Amino acid sequence: MFDAGSIIAPTLLIDETICRSNIERMQAKADRFGVQLIPHFKTHQSAEVGQWFRDSGTNAITVSSLSMASFFAENGWDDITVAFPANIRESDTINALAGKIRLRIFILSAETTAHLASVLTNPVEYYIEIDTGYQRTGVPHDDHALIASVISSASRSGNLKFAGFYTHDGNTYDVTGREAIMRIHNGTRTKLAALRNRYASEYPGVRISLGDTPGCSVADDLSGLDEIRPGNYVYYDVTQTVIGSCQYNQIGVALAAPVVARHENRLELVIYGGGVHLSKDSVSINGKTIYGLPVDVRNGRWSEPLDGCHIRKLSQEHGILKVTREVFDRYAVGDIIGILPVHSCMTMDLMRFNGKIMIVT
């Protein structure tokens, strides 16, 4: 039972019903096209939320660090992909983990494969991360010389098995609307499919894998892909709503924060809830830089965003909310107001340590 009185400081509310529905919707879509969904767990980093995925049929997961991989391995997950360029300084950790679970990693260079080949004593599967245009990390999709040199260098080790190609299509975060997302998403799928065709005869079973929530959320058809690895969709957030990946009523987390001050002359509420709770991520809506959207909280659930209200600034512990007259008058010092986060992965990462987490069933 939800107890509003127990909230005395910033508390992240997780709506189990919304999250399970988000999990099931993506799983159903993947199943429909025979695509393996290997959800990214960096968004929640929670053993309990992980169980909700297991209940929907998840048996392989993605994480972004070896420490997350170790955490989930201890929680019974035995097929984990670390979706981050393999860090050769952590070779011993990679090798130890690979002795316990099915471990998959990302490799981008022949130097990395050469180093790993020399130290691994346990089998590891690797994907070559491919850059189809995002320009964060990855081998350019048409750099066949580099791809060949990575594979050739890895082949010197009996413990490095080539699994396929992966792309994080981060460009989908820079556009809005289904059409723009799909243009990027389809371009990436075409490039990945071309790579699979090129290498399939020599490496039968080579897989293509793709990871962003916007593309996986709006695509009606996933056929041709072997795997998808979105993560943010379990919670979604304001950014995803602005992009067009979800509706506000699909956002599964809200920060419950006490009002600590009111400034009537500028219609602002100050909350105990700042950059160490929400993160400093911002998004632009109608030309305004926004750090979160206020909602009413009732019985642990929350409303749609309050019209005309937003967080205009965050300090370390303060959030400054621009609100309407009507909202200003409704909130007294000591009341709890909710905030939909701009970037739920970052908020979750912070709230694990700087606040409380409350799952609302």
Place this chain on the structure above:
Amino acid sequence: MFDAGSIIAPTLLIDETICRSNIERMQAKADRFGVQLIPHFKTHQSAEVGQWFRDSGTNAITVSSLSMASFFAENGWDDITVAFPANIRESDTINALAGKIRLRIFILSAETTAHLASVLTNPVEYYIEIDTGYQRTGVPHDDHALIASVISSASRSGNLKFAGFYTHDGNTYDVTGREAIMRIHNGTRTKLAALRNRYASEYPGVRISLGDTPGCSVADDLSGLDEIRPGNYVYYDVTQTVIGSCQYNQIGVALAAPVVARHENRLELVIYGGGVHLSKDSVSINGKTIYGLPVDVRNGRWSEPLDGCHIRKLSQEHGILKVTREVFDRYAVGDIIGILPVHSCMTMDLMRFNGKIMIVT
């Protein structure tokens, strides 16, 4: 002894020599003018770094949350100010802490004093937070009706003692250069002094207190103030350097991060070190948005910022560094590069949980 080999993942290096020098410089300035320095400990949140302050004569500290206050109370600090609008939902915590240490809090409204007056059984000193123009929180400096109503409401409790007026002069963060900082700083001092004059006859011993690192760093003369409460100066950071509060060689922390990928066509290095390590705070330098400045790390110490290099983007775990040809050629996958953080308070808050901290003596 510093062991570079022990760094396998993002590690925050703290240079004890630089930090102690920063601590001593500010203490010497405060002592010169008979001003009490009550340093803000939110920047480091560390018992060990706290000891360096104690070694320089600190006996009263400032924090930004009751959980930080409890942490430092457990570490032997017995005079703690919580520099955040008192949150009436935490009244029980305030009261319990006030039973153990000398506790000072901030109050901005008569509702808050009325509530606290009704529940406190232990003595608490309070400052009225004053807004001299920053417009984050605080009673407008000329709103004497509100100031009077806060004091009058508090006076109903024998446990609430009026201590004085406090201002966080956050506007100094929006300017650059000594002259611009001093214009804001002096304006605030004048307004606080006027308040002290007005209330001193009725409340003898009423103090004026001021809290920002830029103002306290560049001011040559602190006379007339009773207290200063800067915190960031123990570490400083890129933002403070851009503002003009410090030189690069006074920055006391750097993130040591492994290089995990190199992209020669765009002269970029990718590090294991992202938003969950540095925070997403950015600063503008020469029109570029910058998330950190690369430095060479040798024996646990670091160079000045590498000319022409900066972090252009942060993901959750990735940092993307634009570098020069010369720097690109010097760094191989697996090497450690240093990053001066944009905002050291936020970086420190994250690194307590998402990485390792290494004090270099």
